[in-house]
Amino acid sequence: MDTYIENLNWRYATKKFDKKKKIDSENLENILKSIQLSASSYGMQPYEVLVIEDLEVRKQLLPAAWNQSQITDASHLIVFASLTSISEAHVNAYLDNISKIREIHIENLNGFKDMLANTVLKQSAADQKIWAEKQAYIALGNLLSAAANFKTDTCPMEGFDAEKFDEILGLKEKGLSTAVIATIGYRSEEDVAQHAKKVRKNKEQLFHLI
Numbered sequence: 001m002d003t004y005i006e007n008l009n010w011r012y013a014t015k016k017f018d019k020k021k022k023i024d025s026e027n028l029e030n031i032l033k034s035i036q037l038s039a040s041s042y043g044m045q046p047y048e049v050l051v052i053e054d055l056e057v058r059k060q061l062l063p064a065a066w067n068q069s070q071i072t073d074a075s076h077l078i079v080f081a082s083l084t085s086i087s088e089a090h091v092n093a094y095l096d097n098i099s100k101i102r103e104i105h106i107e108n109l110n111g112f113k114d115m116l117a118n119t120v121l122k123q124s125a126a127d128q129k130i131w132a133e134k135q136a137y138i139a140l141g142n143l144l145s146a147a148a149n150f151k152t153d154t155c156p157m158e159g160f161d162a163e164k165f166d167e168i169l170g171l172k173e174k175g176l177s178t179a180v181i182a183t184i185g186y187r188s189e190e191d192v193a194q195h196a197k198k199v200r201k202n203k204e205q206l207f208h209l210i
């Protein structure tokens with residue numbers, strides 16, 4: 001447990017990555033696993049994740065991310081692309097997957113199907129989009145903690161133009177939109193941000209023991 005908290009203290013939003021250091025495939029696989037194993041509302045995982053290593057694509061995205069150098073200097077760019085609306089087809093695909101993996105007859109999932117129809121599918125498209133983005137942020141949180149645990153640096157990023165990202169990555173036609181992004185790799189020794197003390201609410205401000 002001590003090590004886990006130590007690793008969370010070690011993590012910081014990396015401003016300058018070491019361009020020369022790449023994440024090896026085993027580490028990357030484990031970090032991606034933490035995304036895959038993330039909890040989501042009803043388990044629907046209403047997002048897809050782009051793992052971008054291609055430098056040319058990242059160069060194209062750079063101006064759409066306020067020219068933040070992490071985009072091109074990091075080892076990989078992770079784009080959490082969430083669904084812009086949730087359709088009955090999404091619900092059915094999810095139910096089919098449960099039925100297959102758990103070896104349950106699809107009819108036995110009718111109660112769950114009704115529940116999804118009366119909640120997720122009842123929302124407006126705008127609310128569904130917000131709901132889907134929230135789920136992507138849970139996966140982002142897991143990515144940050146898992147990477148820290150593997151002594152891998154990250155920078156979660158909201159400083160980008162989602163419309164431009166969607167256009168460059170061809171997400172709109174897939175019913176997806178960029179919710180949030182993260183860069184992952186290894187800190188540059190020159191990154192002064194790594195020496196800054198953590199600024200956090202104190203326990204009294206943050207926690208209320210009831």
Ligand SMILES: Cc1cc2nc3c(=O)[nH]c(=O)nc-3n(C[C@H](O)[C@H](O)[C@H](O)COP(=O)(O)O)c2cc1C
Nearest residue numbers: 011012013014015068155156157158159160180198
């Ligand atoms: C959702 C989210 C978006 C963020 N966007 C950016 C960003 O675009 N660029 C950046 O350099 N840092 C970004 N940050 C990093 C935060 O500024 C940083 O996490 C916060 O100041 C706390 O510092 P620490 O993570 O180093 O402990 C973002 C963090 C989060 C969680």
